[in-house]
Amino acid sequence: MYAVIRTGGKQYRVAEGQILRIEKIEGAEEGSNIELNDVLLVSANGNLTVGTPVVAGAKVTAEVKKQGRTRKIDIIKFRRRKHYRHHAGHRQHFTEIKITGISA
Numbered sequence: 001m002y003a004v005i006r007t008g009g010k011q012y013r014v015a016e017g018q019i020l021r022i023e024k025i026e027g028a029e030e031g032s033n034i035e036l037n038d039v040l041l042v043s044a045n046g047n048l049t050v051g052t053p054v055v056a057g058a059k060v061t062a063e064v065k066k067q068g069r070t071r072k073i074d075i076i077k078f079r080r081r082k083h084y085r086h087h088a089g090h091r092q093h094f095t096e097i098k099i100t101g102i103s104a
Contacts, residue, residue: 003102004041005060011040014060014099024093028064034097036060042104049104058104062097069093 002015008023028034039058042049049055069091077086 001042001044001102003039003043003058003060005036006038006040006054007036014102016099016102018099019065019096020099021094021096023095024067025064025095028067028095030064030066032064033100034062034064036062042102044102044104055104058102060099061101061103062099064095065098066096067093068096 002013004011004013006012007025010023012020012022014020025034037054037059039055039060040051040053042055042058049058051058072089072091075088075090078084
């Protein structure tokens with residue numbers, strides 16, 4: 001059994017027991033359970049249910065494992081012979097979840 005969910009502007013194919021990093025969910029504490037209601041597709045026992053745009057009544061439950069930030073990405077802009085150099089960095093926030101259940 002698997003499902004396709006939409007969260008943080010991205011789509012993910014998930015199955016029970018899978019651990020996944022998604023965009024940060026505000027207010028989700030570590031160890032708490034969350035529900036993801038934007039379920040676009042559910043496959044159970046060979047039956048495929050496709051939503052228009054979401055499957056009515058379907059939800060995916062997950063446990064929040066960790067809130068954190070990814071490794072630093074360096075952004076460097078440089079113009080040779082122009083005395084121009086710009087250096088910046090970015091660390092993206094994430095929420096790590098474990099899928100505990102899929103209901104259609």
